[in-house]
Amino acid sequence: MGELTFREQRRLRITRLADEFGLGTWPDEKADDWFAQYLTRYEAAWQTYHDVTPALAAEPRHLRLGVITNGDADQQRRKLQHVGLTGLLQQATISSEAGAAKPDARIFWMACSGLQLQPSQVVYVGDRLQTDAEAAIAAGLHGIWLDRRDTTSVTSVPRIRTLTELAPLLGPA
Structure with missing residues (x-):
């Protein structure tokens, strides 16, 4: 009530x-x-940042790409379709379907399971330090903070300011 x-x-x-x-x-x-x-x-008005599609399309095909998003599954799937990302992703883990939301470790584990990878084999890039990068690390993944605002926050979490900086952090294929 x-x-x-x-x-x-x-x-x-x-x-x-x-x-x-x-x-x-x-x-x-x-x-x-x-x-x-x-x-x-x-x-x-839904759109990606300018670096998203080129960065994902340039990734080697042996990588399994996925997304974890908090929100309504129907809306999030429409958004991914609208911005043209569905064809680049092998997995979409959405909180309304998963029964857990970031920063809960369970949603990260579900995404790893959907990609058929162990958490230690997964690099998770997110634009929120605590909810994304630190939560991914706490769940056993390799977390990277996408700090598009170029803040002055001090953190030990690997940080990039654009997705064009991601490839060197991933190392050789």
Whole structure:
């Protein structure tokens, strides 16, 4: 009791936002329509960083490429398809299907299992230091932090600022 569905949460956020901006009280139907229009624009704007596709396409074919993502499986799969990555990936491990989300070690282990690799055989690159790189290391993988913002954070975790810097860290084939 007292819990809202995802749709009810979304409606509540939208109607509160409309009220805060002085747009009046919105009925559920108006909130749903606004969200549908927002979602269409949001999905149309999905894109990768400029270095993603070239870096993945340049990787030797003997590497098994996968992705771990927190979120709704349907949306994440549509996103991967929209940006053209599905053909480059052997595995997509998505939290809503996995029953665990980063930084939980179980999601990393599930991804390794899906690739038929032991965690010690896997390099995981992620853009969040704690949730991705450090969590991967804690799960037994080799974690690399993709620090696109070039922060001044001090860490012992290997760090790259662009995916073009990844190949030298992986070593020879």
